[in-house]
Amino acid sequence: MTDGLHTPADLYRRMRLIRGFEELALRLVKSGEIVGGIHPYIGEEAVAVGVCAALADHDLITSTHRGHGHVLAKGSDPSRMLAELAGRETGLNRGRGGSMHAADVAVGILGANAIVGAAAPIAVGAAWAAQRSGSGKVVATFFGDGGLNQGVLLEALNLAALWQLPVLFVCENNGYATTMPTATGVAGNAVGRAEAFGIPAVTVDGMDVEVVRDAAVLAADRARRAEGPALIEAMTYRFGPHHTMEFRIRLSYRTQEEIDEWRRRDPLDIQGGRIAAGQRARLDAEIAEILAEAERFALASPRPDPAGALDYLYASGMVARGGVA
Numbered sequence: 001m002t003d004g005l006h007t008p009a010d011l012y013r014r015m016r017l018i019r020g021f022e023e024l025a026l027r028l029v030k031s032g033e034i035v036g037g038i039h040p041y042i043g044e045e046a047v048a049v050g051v052c053a054a055l056a057d058h059d060l061i062t063s064t065h066r067g068h069g070h071v072l073a074k075g076s077d078p079s080r081m082l083a084e085l086a087g088r089e090t091g092l093n094r095g096r097g098g099s100m101h102a103a104d105v106a107v108g109i110l111g112a113n114a115i116v117g118a119a120a121p122i123a124v125g126a127a128w129a130a131q132r133s134g135s136g137k138v139v140a141t142f143f144g145d146g147g148l149n150q151g152v153l154l155e156a157l158n159l160a161a162l163w164q165l166p167v168l169f170v171c172e173n174n175g176y177a178t179t180m181p182t183a184t185g186v187a188g189n190a191v192g193r194a195e196a197f198g199i200p201a202v203t204v205d206g207m208d209v210e211v212v213r214d215a216a217v218l219a220a221d222r223a224r225r226a227e228g229p230a231l232i233e234a235m236t237y238r239f240g241p242h243h244t245m246e247f248r249i250r251l252s253y254r255t256q257e258e259i260d261e262w263r264r265r266d267p268l269d270i271q272g273g274r275i276a277a278g279q280r281a282r283l284d285a286e287i288a289e290i291l292a293e294a295e296r297f298a299l300a301s302p303r304p305d306p307a308g309a310l311d312y313l314y315a316s317g318m319v320a321r322g323g324v325a
């Protein structure tokens, strides 16, 4: 099990970390410290934390454009993640990856991916390597309901089923792909896609972290027993915008009533209700301190030297376009 995700309080604490991190990131987008905007994960915390609670530290994940929650759930350092968003040299990827490309191989994060659906085949490749090497690692890949319509996801499901690879496909169904409701854009459904390939699949309440965790434990255990892939569709909701750009353009694709309805099932309150009020308050205060330190660290860190903009393009260390070594 991922370090620090054992008890009901641990699950709450990690979700609180993600919620607070995203609120802080939103503030830094508004103040201009984070350039280019973000896709906030607020409302969906139970999915990332529930799935990562079923993984071991050495297990791997691949993530999406809405990936901050996955990165923090798997165990990345919030200070270095925030520095990454703020484009600082101390960031997880030296400030060169940013919001949609955060990777932290040391804790099993092979990378977020801005291309919808494109993280799935990377997970399948990693699972194939795990199978061949006998490492015993399981790979979880997150994607949205919009990802269901990408051909590459079907190719990934096919190979994972064919070769019985240890992959956990996690569909975060938040009801929309940008502004398009799932019902308007998706024929069939996530479970049907998986079952067409003989992959066991289940739809769960994505607002309850323990429900997600229990489904993920079953799927991860199957994968560890070499019984092949599984798919979990977690029904969830983003409380905020698709992207921070949405603060500047008025869109009317969902009603306030619908948002309020989902907010009544806030995953933090569902899990927070399972721990004592005093303990919840202590955890909230602890997270607030961690995030204050993350902000201080990120904003005090230097920006990369523009002369090194082309560094680290190649894993081999090859110099890009004759630039600086």
Ligand SMILES: Cc1ncc(C[n+]2csc(CCOP(=O)(O)OP(=O)(O)O)c2C)c(N)n1
Binding pocket: 065, 066, 114, 115, 116, 117, 143, 144, 145, 146, 147, 148, 174, 176, 177, 178, 242
């Ligand atoms: C291949 C591809 N097509 C289009 C886009 C533009 N795009 C970015 S996010 C997004 C919606 C994705 O919806 P979903 O997969 O449901 O994830 P969510 O944003 O709801 O978390 C789209 C169409 C993209 N990044 N990649």
Ligand SMILES: [Mg+2]
Binding pocket: 144, 145, 146, 172, 173, 174, 175, 176, 177, 178
């Ligand atoms: Mg979606």
